[in-house]
Amino acid sequence: MPLKITVIGTGYLGATHAAAMAELGFEVLGLDIVPEKIEMLGRGEVPLYEPGLEELLRKHVAGLPGSSGRLRFTTSWEEAGAFGDVHFVCVNTPQKHGEYACDMSYVDSAFESLAPHLTRPTLVVGKSTVPVGSAARLAKRLAELAPAGEEAELAWNPEFLREGFAVQDTLHPDRLVVGVASERAESLLREVYATPLAEGSPWVVMDYPTAELVKTAANSFLATKISFINAMAEICEAADGDVVKLAEAIGHDERIGKKFLRAGVGFGGGCLPKDLRAFMARAGELGADQALTFLREIDSINMRRRGHMVELAREAVGGGFLGKRVAVLGATFKPDSDDVRDSPALNVAGQIHLQGGQVTVYDPKGMENARRVFPTLGYAPTALDAARGADVVLHLTEWREFRELDPATLGEVSTHRRILDGRNALDPELWRKAGWTYRALGRPRA
Structure with missing residues (x-):
């Protein structure tokens, strides 16, 4: 009999994983536990923007015309417990309010609610990003609460989704990491991931704590690389160097590589910042805080970039924002997403607004979410409308739409042709030829 799979939590990670599992057959x-979310997914709609996800969902949700019917949704723990052979836990682990530590309440609640309904041999698979040591604790709790006892096993299978590429990353992962305590658990997960394994995705088996550490270690390394090149941008500005050329030169070294070496306003989103801080907090609890003290500086460099962009904008408009119009291109933390969580673009826009600037924001997909977070900012339906009457334009999210803007057309509607490229993604020559004063982080003024 083919395995039946449940996915607990249908947010960004869970909805993607559920649709991908249906796609795998x-x-x-x-x-x-949110009925409105279940109703929405049952109609084949997703409460977020992720390229290809809604199409994949509609291909499989039961009851939709032409669907495979392999994917259904429920709010019933009893139904989920009876249905699944493998249960993937994909709930959120946000940062605790006022602390660096991770909030485990959603994960704990999911295990407490599911376990009493596990009456036969089953595998529960954690995919949420958790502090190291959580899996061992949850495995023990699972065996205590489940009627099946120790036959209700736990595995840890961290996710490595990139927003904007989540469907691709789930169906064709660049590696599959599993933390298991038995051969049976590994065998079941091999069955789940048979298709990507046949395609050649690397399979890395380890214990619980190592599997938990993989995700936070990977995110910490990426954050370190981003903050390193941003620190180099600070040096380049002080020395009149060009961080883009610097990054190109060191990127040719295969030990370093070219990826994540674009200097700008730094990283944001729902993962990197909070995972970095939770990792530091957990290291402190383990008595190993000195091992990660460098991450405090990584975080500090990242946050400093936002303040620096505000300073450059203030300088560009003559030293003060009062009575000045500022156009902000971008609200999401990265392109091909509608996610505005801890977005550098929105943070910069908000700081300028608080300092008296008249800020107008445009983003191809993140407008609705941005309005919820910063309702007092101005919003425009197009990039052209955002730039109308602007004293300075800030490019803060590297959407393709912004790279393809015509500087001459934008210049016709703005009051002053001044642009600050917070992502080093625009062509300086093109903008300068159209009469713009172009400035980017870590690059010479002209």
């Missing part, structure tokens, strides 16, 4: 039941 499994019967899937997604569970969430």
